Amino acid sequence: MSGLAVAAPERTTTPGPVRRRGSYRWSARGFGLPALLVVAVLLYLPFLWTTWISFTEYNGLGSPSWVGLDNYRAMFDDPNFLTSLRNTLIWVVGSITVPVGLGLLIATLSYGMRFGSWLRLPFLIPYAISGVAVGVVWRFVLQNGGGLSQALDALGLPGADSRWLSDAPLNTIVMIGAAAWQQSGVNALLFVIGLQSIPREPIEAARLDGASGWRMFRHMHWPMLRPLTTVVVGLSLVASLKTFDIVWVMTKGGPGRNAETLAVTMYEETFVNSAYGAGSAVAVFLSVVTFLAAITYLRRQLSPERTV
Secondary structure: OOOOOOOOOOOOOOOHHHHHHHHHHHHHHHHHHHHHHHHHHHHHHHHHHHHHHOOEEOOOOOOOEEOOOHHHHHHHHOHHHHHHHHHHHHHHHHHHHHHHHHHHHHHHHHOOOOOHHHHHHHHHHHHHOOHHHHHHHHHHHHOOOOHHHHHHHHHOOOOOOOOOOOOOOHHHHHHHHHHHHHHHHHHHHHHHHHHHOOOHHHHHHHHHOOOOHHHHHHHHHHHHOHHHHHHHHHHHHHHHHOOOHHHHHHOOOOOOOOOOOHHHHHHHHHHHOOOHHHHHHHHHHHHHHHHHHHHHHHHHHOOHHHHO
């Protein structure tokens, strides 16, 4: 044995925190995998299948036969599709302006009032009713010779002989009113939550400067409600593009398919006419329009230039 000590080779080890961080990352991915699989199975795969069917001729039996873009060409040449597209645009405008505007008005007038929550309650109750039930109630009120016509006739007011659910675009307008009756209350609740989240200091400072009423709302409340308004309008935009239940229950898209929306046309082609290819083409078109409208709106509202 020599007196020289042999140095042991240095051991290179990965620091514990780095190793744990990597294991945490993979654990997080593992926990997120089931959710990703559920979304893929319930959302992405059906959309891909619907897209494939839209390029075929298929009646639900046998095998689909490839027809290319024929369903899309026929869709844009169909006057019923153009009518449903027009009605859907009317729904978009009406659903953004009427229930959102009424909700903001109800919230602003009742906020800070004594028993304000009780004043908002009658507007909130219809939101607990399903769209089908809303359609049944308002069909009874608006049908020919229904509750509204009888009330106008008893009071001697004009409009007793109006065909509320038969003449276009009047039928679409009154159905938007029925939807607004259901949606205004929850919009008012959301705006009240937004008003409650506004800091008190700038509001008190504005009051000391003499701001009140419309000036207070225009220069203080409304700018601070902008983030919440973006959410409310975005939800209303998406909901209006896929409107189905109220239209189907109240009119079934008629008479003569003059009150159809894109969602009703999709249902009509697919499950009534058994034209799965044509119905899938409408479904793909509606999905793409909804996605583009939502993304465009949110990007425009949340852009850095508008937040300055």
